[in-house]
Amino acid sequence: MKKLLITAAALAVTAGSAMAQDVVRMGTEGAYPPWNFINDAGEVDGFERELGDELCARAELTCEWVTNDWDSIIPNLVSGNYDTIIAGMSITDERDEVIDFTQEYTPPDPSAYLALSEDMDVEGGVVAAQTNTIQAAFVAEQGWTLVEFPTPEETIAAVRNGEADAVLADKSYLAAAAAENDDLYLLEREEMIGGGVGMGLRESDPELREKFDAAIQSMKDDGSLNELITKWEVASTF
Incomplete structure (x- = not known):
């Protein structure tokens, strides 16, 4: 997936735990179909909208969607504008120095x-x-x-x-x-220049990461994740 090059500025601000809030805010770009886009009704749509809603349901979380430009999507997660990134973001060592990731929810996409x-x-x-x-x-x-x-x-x-x-x-x-x-x-x-795609979270939110990790694994186990990947044609299946 797209790989954001992280600058030192992303390290400048930190935020508190999302689990202390009533609503988990799901941050996405809204400009990268079929992964995520804004539909005719003005709502976030696509593979990651459907996936994210299902993950929130399985994790028993109340979630809302927030859009953010790609070039500032990690800094604004760190600063607390939202609680997750679910935006076709590949897991990289460089990003992992700044934020945490769930397990991958799609394999690498060429x-x-x-x-x-x-x-x-x-x-x-x-x-x-x-x-x-x-x-x-x-x-x-x-x-x-x-x-x-x-x-x-x-x-x-x-x-x-x-x-x-x-x-x-x-x-x-x-x-x-x-x-x-x-x-x-x-x-x-x-x-082939990328890794698998995962959800990004602040390092201060290990409990939230664990909840989404468990939800992703449950979708892998019952085959529903592969069904979504095939429906939206975003990557190869697991």
């Missing part, structure tokens, strides 16, 4: 390229990626030409308007865009 031509040479072109993701870091590490944008939609727009030759993002996100647009093509080349 990153793919979307372009206007099936024979586009990504190594010799300009590649767009969302700011503060490991896809962006991957392109930079290869020494290729990188352009970054704040939102996923802007990366695809950059390909359309000629600012970039291709975009690198989660395959599940780009596959939907390719299916809806005859002039956009998923390239055969893929990159």
